[in-house]
Amino acid sequence: MQIIVQKFGGTSVASAEVRSLVVKKIQGALSNGYCPVVVVSAMGRKGDTYATDTLIDLALSTYPNTSLRDLDIVMCCGEIISAGVMSATLQAAGIDSIVLTGGQAGIVTDDNYSNSRILKIDTSNLLKIIKNSKVPIVCGFQGITRNGDFTTLGRGGSDTTAAALGAALNAEMVEIYTDVEGIMTADPRIVSEAKILDCISYGEVCQLAHQGAKVIHPRAVEIAMQKNIPLVVKSTFSDAPGTLITNTTTESTQEPTAITDRIATGVTYLPNIAQIKIKLPEKELEIEYKVFQTLAAKNISVDLINVHPGQIMFTINNNEVNKAAEELAKAGYSYEIITGCAKISVVGGGMREVPGVMASFIEALANNNIRILQTVDSHNTISALVNENDVHLAVCALHEKFGLCH
Secondary structure, eight states, X not given: OOEEEEEEOGGGSSSHXXXXXXXXXXXXXXXXXXXXEEEXXXXXXXXXXXXXXXXXXXXXXXOTTOOHHHHHHHHHHHHHHHHHHHHHHHHHXXXXXXXXXXXTTTEEEOSOTTSOOEEEEOOHHHHHHHHTTOEEEEETTEEXXXXXOEEEOOTTHHHHHHHHHHHHTTOSEEEEEESXXXXXXXXXXXXXXXXXXXXXXXXXXXXXXHTTOOSSOHHHHHHHHHTTOOEEEEETTSOOOOEEEEOTTSOOTTOOOOGGGOSOOEEEEEEEEEEEEEEOOTTOTHHHHHHHHHHHTTTOOOEEXXXXXXEEEEEEEGXXXXXXXXXXXXXXXXXXXXXXXXXXXXXOGGGTTOTTHHHHHHHHHHTTTOOOXXXXXXXXXXXXXXXXXXXXXXXXXXXXXXXXXX
């Protein structure tokens, strides 16, 4: 029994016309001898009647302090409606199917409502359905606690559902269907020469996602990586092969350029960032960690951390600036805040121990008169903080410098 998990995002189930394309994808899997397990998101995007954001707005506009537990029940309705309509569409096409909530599919989570973690998946019900030659249509984004409460897995949770089911069922692969034909080297709205990648490693796509690329939820990739389940990101609207996500040592049948031969894989960015600089007495080292304790106590997440004698630099989201300023002032720190920044990143598994990569990164920005406010790097990522007004120019410059146009 060869199982394949097929996940369809909100734009892939938004209308009867598009759902007919989904039917063809599922029929294709069946004709190729696979047993498909289908995962669906809520229909459409914000503003559409049954979209998750629309349901959230409906609940919160009625009572802004609606509990997260109750809000999860409201949010789960979007996927339930989507799965019911998709199942009816399949049955009309002659494909026997059955709808399952996350809980009915065996997904058990903790009770951290609105951002739950999967504790276990009992696949017995799914396997029984598959053996009876039915196609299970699973509500993405949701699970159930041991006490029977509905939970949601956080934004992008349908990707997580698909990957978790793929791992639990030892699926041949997980296909993530969306409205783009694969993962691109940069945002095509900024870089017209951006290309679709044939193949990318788990680590690289996680970094791209964490650094701002809206490709696939990193939690989904991390789950698939645990069992080496291949992920494929492809379009519902075309027959393009998409982007294969797998280990760097796995050969692709799509004949991609070897991942390890490629210094850079993609360029991405995160807007709406503020930089904070704090002056410290050089001899009072314990103050360094106390700064971060102060912010952590208020659930303020920090990034791009640079610690130097007498100074700490880091970044936070713009929407946390007022809260951070208040806490730092209370603690008596001398600080400077620069708002309107963005984090630009080049990601690539091939840049490890390659001389001149940082020099090329800085040169590309300097040649375009882009001021670098701060940098940080790792084995597979180089990031710089720049003025948000320079984002488009910076992404284009780095994309060209690292040869991603070719």
